Amino acid sequence: MSEHKGEPWLDRQLRRAVGGDTPSFDAESWKRRHRDEYEALLARAGQSGRGRVRWVWGRRGAGLAVAAAVILAVGMFLTNEPRRTIPPEDLVAASPAEMMNMMSLRLAYEQGGFDGLDRQLLSTLDEFGPRSLGVPSWRLF
Amino acid sequence: MKRANSWLLAALSAAILVTSWASSARAVIPPDPNNAALLYYQAFITLPDLDKGARDHIAEVARGTAAPSEKTRKYLEECHTTLSFADAARDVQVCDWGFRYSQGFEGMMPYLAQIRFLSYVVLADGRIRALDGDYKGALERCLQMRTFARHIGDDPLISYIVGVAVQRLGYDRMVEVIGLAAKDAELLGWLRNELATPVNELLSPVTPLKIEKEIAEDLMQVSKRDKLLAALTAPEHRDMAKFYASADEATLARAKQLYSTYLTSALAILGAAMPYEQAHRELAGLVNTVDANDPSLAIARFIMPALGSILSARTSVEADVSATKAGVEICLQYAQKGRFPQVLPADLPKDPFSGQDFQYERTRSGFVLRCRGKDLAKDKTYEYPFAVK
Numbered sequence: 001m002s003e004h005k006g007e008p009w010l011d012r013q014l015r016r017a018v019g020g021d022t023p024s025f026d027a028e029s030w031k032r033r034h035r036d037e038y039e040a041l042l043a044r045a046g047q048s049g050r051g052r053v054r055w056v057w058g059r060r061g062a063g064l065a066v067a068a069a070v071i072l073a074v075g076m077f078l079t080n081e082p083r084r085t086i087p088p089e090d091l092v093a094a095s096p097a098e099m100m101n102m103m104s105l106r107l108a109y110e111q112g113g114f115d116g117l118d119r120q121l122l123s124t125l126d127e128f129g130p131r132s133l134g135v136p137s138w139r140l141f
Numbered sequence: 142m143k144r145a146n147s148w149l150l151a152a153l154s155a156a157i158l159v160t161s162w163a164s165s166a167r168a169v170i171p172p173d174p175n176n177a178a179l180l181y182y183q184a185f186i187t188l189p190d191l192d193k194g195a196r197d198h199i200a201e202v203a204r205g206t207a208a209p210s211e212k213t214r215k216y217l218e219e220c221h222t223t224l225s226f227a228d229a230a231r232d233v234q235v236c237d238w239g240f241r242y243s244q245g246f247e248g249m250m251p252y253l254a255q256i257r258f259l260s261y262v263v264l265a266d267g268r269i270r271a272l273d274g275d276y277k278g279a280l281e282r283c284l285q286m287r288t289f290a291r292h293i294g295d296d297p298l299i300s301y302i303v304g305v306a307v308q309r310l311g312y313d314r315m316v317e318v319i320g321l322a323a324k325d326a327e328l329l330g331w332l333r334n335e336l337a338t339p340v341n342e343l344l345s346p347v348t349p350l351k352i353e354k355e356i357a358e359d360l361m362q363v364s365k366r367d368k369l370l371a372a373l374t375a376p377e378h379r380d381m382a383k384f385y386a387s388a389d390e391a392t393l394a395r396a397k398q399l400y401s402t403y404l405t406s407a408l409a410i411l412g413a414a415m416p417y418e419q420a421h422r423e424l425a426g427l428v429n430t431v432d433a434n435d436p437s438l439a440i441a442r443f444i445m446p447a448l449g450s451i452l453s454a455r456t457s458v459e460a461d462v463s464a465t466k467a468g469v470e471i472c473l474q475y476a477q478k479g480r481f482p483q484v485l486p487a488d489l490p491k492d493p494f495s496g497q498d499f500q501y502e503r504t505r506s507g508f509v510l511r512c513r514g515k516d517l518a519k520d521k522t523y524e525y526p527f528a529v530k
Contacts, residue, residue: 095374103246103372105253105299110447111377113519114306121254121303122200126193 096127177233177292178252184226185255188262189219196258203264205313209272213265220262227259231285236292245356246372253293253303260289260307264314276322277331283318284335286311291341297356298349298446305454308341312461316525319468320507323529326476333469336462346451347412354404357444361397363390369444381443388440396440403427403441407448417456417494421517424448453518456493463490464510464525467499471508472527481508494523504528 098104099120108120174180191199195216201207217224230236238252267282289311290304322328360369366386373382388396410423428442467489475481485501492499494514502509506528515522 097249098374100249100251100254101246101372102248102250102297102299104374105250106302106446107378109299109302110450113450114302114309117302117306118257121257122196124251124254125196125258 096124100124173229175233175235177230177236178238180226180230180233181236181252181256181259181292184223184230184259185252187222187226188255188259189216189223191216191219199265200258200261202268203261203310203314205317209265209268214269217262217266217269220266223259223262224266227263227285230292231288236294238294240297242297242352242356245360245368247368248297250299253300256289256293257303257307260286260310263289264310267314267318271318271321276318276325277328279318280315280322280328280332280335283311283315287340290344295344295346296349296352298346298353298451301344301346301349302451302454304341304344305458308458309461312458312465315465316468316527319465319472320526320528321530323472323507323527324476326473329469329473329476333466333473336466336469345411346455347408350404350408350411350446350451353446354401354408357404358397358401361393361400361440361444363393366393381439384436385440385443388436392437392440395435395437396444399437399441400445403445411448411452411455416496417452417514418517420452421449424452447518449518453516457516457523459493460512460523461525463493464499464512464523466490467510468525468527471501472529475529499525 099108105117105120109117112119198207198212199216202209202213238250240250241248263282263285267279270276270282271279286307290308293300293304293307295301295304319329319332359365370382370386373385406427407424410420413420415423427448428438467485470486470489471481474486481503483503485498489498491497492512492514494512494516497513500511500513502511504526507526509524509526511524512522
């Protein structure tokens with residue numbers, strides 16, 4: 001790594017990338033920060049003749065390599081990090097409304113007994129009530 | 142004479158006019174609702190906006206897993222109007238929730254969750270009354286669960302199941318209060334009369350199973366496949382939903398035939414007066430006559446309700462009733478003689494799981510009644526501890 005971009009810098013990049021709910025690589029921001037490296041990449045991509053990309057190892061090349069390593073590390077982190085814990089059965093869970101239909105309630109009882117039925121009934125209350133008007137009728141007018 | 146007759150006629154006419162006006166004025170004011178569901182819906186609307194923690198606390202107090210406290214009292218004070226509507230519904234015979242049978246298994250039943258929670262509110266209120274020494278008030282709250290069960294009804298099947306759950310919780314709390322009131326012979330005599338009064342003795346799983354059979358048979362055809370699939374939305378039913386979606390007409394027709402045969406036989410077993418163990422055995426044997434690899438059987442069994450569980454639900458609430466009545470009789474002896482009997486008195490209600498007397502055991506705090514037969518569907522034996530204060 002270059003002397004300007006050490007471990008703390010890498011940590012910051014990784015935290016910024018993976019800390020949110022939907023981590024994503026901010027390409028525009030990277031291009032702005034590494035304008036020279038980006039233009040060098042574009043220039044090399046446009047070269048013809050020899051048909052081979054030659055990496056230039058020097059100050060600019062080292063910076064480019066570091067940036068590429070960061071991107072690679074972030075990419076690996078993103079693909080390997082476990083998703084936020086969402087139980088598989090909840091990924092496409094029945095909605096509270098669906099949980100109140102006759103078949104759903106009956107199956108809840110058959111699978112979980114009275115406790116299972118109670119859990120399902122009470123969980124629908126989280127969505128649908130109890131609800132109170134909160135205002136006495138004489139105040140409505 | 143003529144003048145007197147005129148005065149009489151005028152007075153009579155005036156009396157008729159006044160009477161007509163008065164009776165027509167009374168006829169303008171409608172009577173109170175004669176459908177308990179309308180009162181319960183108002184109870185649901187007037188429930189305070191309790192957070193989940195408060196709702197869970199009330200449920201735990203009603204279930205007996207948390208002791209009633211000042212926190213409970215505070216929540217229940219907010220539910221005062223709700224309880225008044227529930228009390229008003231007590232004396233109303235008819236309860237029509239407005240369930241749409243035309244929707245079949247997709248039919249929504251939002252009132253079941255609400256009435257279930259309302260039962261917790263009522264029972265939690267009963268526990269507060271017991272805490273305050275108002276044992277009669279506490280027992281009235283427990284007895285109210287029998288009315289709830291009658292109002293929840295027994296069609297469709299899930300209503301019957303919720304009614305059983307509500308009743309069982311009522312009897313659980315009642316057993317506790319009976320122990321607290323074991324020295325009050327007058328109160329126990331009152332309770333014995335209340336328990337002898339029929340309130341919901343007509344509730345049975347037979348009618349709801351007939352309704353469910355009709356709904357299921359109508360849905361088990363290719364043209365209505367999507368309607369039944371619409372009710373199978375939970376992730377754990379996805380495999381069966383796919384299997385059902387891909388079944389051909391012949392498979393569905395055979396599944397319907399199997400389902401009809403099983404349910405008709407089940408209705409005969411449940412409607413007959415036979416011992417619990419025999420009924421359980423015969424219900425379990427219904428599905429053993431067909432090749433287990435038959436895909437139609439998989440569909441039929443999935444749609445068919447768990448018959449063993451339904452028999453268990455019916456028998457368990459019968460056990461609760463019998464044990465409670467037996468407990469009252471034993472406590473009456475205690476109230477009259479100052480001590481519990483050495484052996485179980487004769488002619489008490491029996492354990493419906495075995496058909497025999499309950500096992501009676503004196504304990505340090507009172508006594509316990511224990512079923513001699515097991516709930517074979519749940520592999521469980523029920524016991525009823527009566528702890529005297």
